[in-house]
Amino acid sequence: MHEVTSATRASRWLAALGAGLCLATPALARSPQTGDVLWIQAEKVVVRPGEELADAAVLVEDGRIVAVGPDVQAPEGARQLTGKVVCAGFIDPWTGFGLDARSLRDERTSAASRSVDALDPYVDPRLVEDMLRGGVTALRVQAGATAKVGGLGALVRCLPDADDLVVSEEACMAMSVGLDRNDRMLDVFDRVAEVDAVAAALGSGKSYREDQLEYRDELAEWQKAIAEKEEELEDDFKKAKKDREKEIEKAEEKGKEHKEKRYKEDKKPSAPKFDADKEALARVANGELPLIVEVHRANEIRELLASLEEYTRVRLILAGATEALPFAEELAERDVPVIVWPAPRGKARPDAYEQADPALAGKLHAAGVEVLLGSGGQAGIASRDLSLLAALAVGHGLEAEAAFEALTVGAARALDVSDRLGTVERGKSADLLVLDGDPLTLDGRVRHAVCGGEVVYTAEGN
Template sequence: MRQFLITGVITLTLSLLPFAAGAETVAITGGKVMTMGKSGVIENGTVLIEDGKIKQVGKDISVPKNARVVDATGKVVVPGFMSSHTKIGLSEISLTKDSNNHSAKEAPFSAAFDVRYGLNPETVEVANNRAEGLTRAVAAPGGSDRLFAGSGAVVTLSSGLHAVRGPVFAHLDDGGNAGVAWNRMRIILDQVKAYAKNRSDVLEGDGRSGFLLTLEDMEALIPVVRGERKLALALERAADIRQAIALKEEYDLDLVLLDVPEAWKVAGDLAAAEIPVVIDAQADLPYQFTSLGSTLNNAARLEKAGVTFAISGLGETHRAYLVNQWAGLAVAHGLSYEGALKAITVNPAKIFGIADSYGTLEKGMEADVVVWDGDPLEVTSNPEHIFVRGVEYLRVSRKTMLRDRYMKLDPDMPHAYH
């Protein structure tokens, strides 16, 4: 039994390692390359990866002699997918308090909460999601009943869970009273602007009197009121979306809206205001009065109006990788195929500020590349090769290890295992 446990530990350790130690030169040849960029779709194309980045993309590219060749003939090559609202790295088991680091619920601050300090790079959910073609995600705070939940992080699903600071997240929920929530939001933004102009006077005085938030939270929101950091605001009703549009104009905010099942009702206004949204493409039934207008046509109508949007399972951890299936569901209800792929690659990259390095298969971009054995939006398709920042990772996760462990049991193992 001891020998079996030691072997299991070794297997787990090896499974977390990439296919190759460090970046290498790789040529992915012969596939249908969907660049999601200016080059469009390249039939029988080649993607040349070197030093973690894409060196060349196109047809008839000369492959270096030292390159490892991946034959993608008959396959589809796309950027690794991105889920725009997850708890990856922040939650292991949702019902156990000690494995969740996504909430500042019991802390004396909220907006100042930064999820980066609670990220766990050893979580099994990195490999579980990466094995299904997900290479980027937004780790978002949540679980707080306060207006501001804290700062999120844009994470790369590689060994080490590379993270950069993301937007401040807020939830329009004040005891179910939207009017109170919008008033509170405006009061806080006005107080933050005043505090930013007179910080020294405030700190020299009694400090905290008169403010609805702590000074720590006020400091965290200064870049937001200056338009230097994005504010991600979760809401539902069309009426509240209109309030958000007015708020952006009034305070000159860099705003992104989350959830918004009724966004289709005000799609033209969102497009005119240039406010991007992150939607749940599965939302088709109202679960409360604020989402009566939920429809599976939301994505299609947003696309028609010219709204930039991303598709994501809101707050997902264990199933965040299903973004391609949710995008496919949107296609079944009117969204264009190209629009669906954009919603899980280049669009979230633009929304969350990483489009200069991720989201398209173009020269100079970080090599997040996935080779699929079929249509990547089809539920029966699977990724065959997964590259994150130029390093290939085996399609191994805790799920596959458990499968392999119990499919063929050692006859000498204790009876309980049989």
């Protein structure tokens, strides 16, 4: 069993948070030695969904994959791992991990709230180990999970090196519509108002950005005008100087104060007032960040899709989307991915209708919607069971390859980190799983988990 003391773990988190500076002693501030080489040999390397190499090896240097293939030999002195299958580590795009309960359930977050600032460094090391045992190597940490506006979510590794714990500080914007607020169920009018609030927030971000662009243009225009005026004045500088001196004299004779001549170019355009929330929303409105909206009821999904239609740049992702099936065609057409929480959920009351269809993921995928899978943003350890939930979704009709894609490259793509995570390819970060069998099967137990090039978990007996 790979032993990491809690002190070491905590120090990594602290270091990542910038607080490590004052605590950094050689013993505490453990970081990977430069030049660390790891060679992983397996019967099968799943490069990406649908692309597999038989009897291949993966070579990792300094946390990055430098070679993948059947002929990759182990350099001298490299640490060697073997297993049946190597694949990319799973990414949970919807978790409650990494935050204290108050940050997670905070309902007063705003668009500029950064979840990365709420990362909890004192997480139970056993939870982290469980998480890695479940194959999850990266997660979206999202404060204000049930707030109307949760703010900026971060993508973090599951206990990696201090240096690169955070994969993306600002991976997405999160909002929600129609959830219970303060354990109080919203009535239908409140819920519709929340849909409007999403659109209004994006609208304010959009106009903030427009104001800024307008200011930028005005400023450029002004600067140009000033330059031209200066040039013009330069030409008859002497005359102007004389005129000015004359005027000063005149003013003195009359005993008045001299007034400098005003040029219209003197009026510098004023910058729009800085607003962090609007700045963040502007990035969402402009498609620089994906927007993840948790919404469940059919009418709210419909209204949301309708009200965001004009924001063509917004990269909308739905989370939950319990009743999304009637809109599958539109979601597919508009390239809106859906993060499904495929947990088996029962009924609120014995006589109520089923609330969650375990086949939702499979049905959406079949209709052409990009399906992602998440553990539902619940507190704590639910992410550990993400691969079980994915398997269950497969048992309800989701293609196995689609489920695997959702957990790896799909999630990486949605959160703009597919240049680093999600596949086993040269140049990618080494966030890998070494399994005893195919992923999402009973045999596919995690033998080793590698995070940012470091072997962070090894199963007992290996």
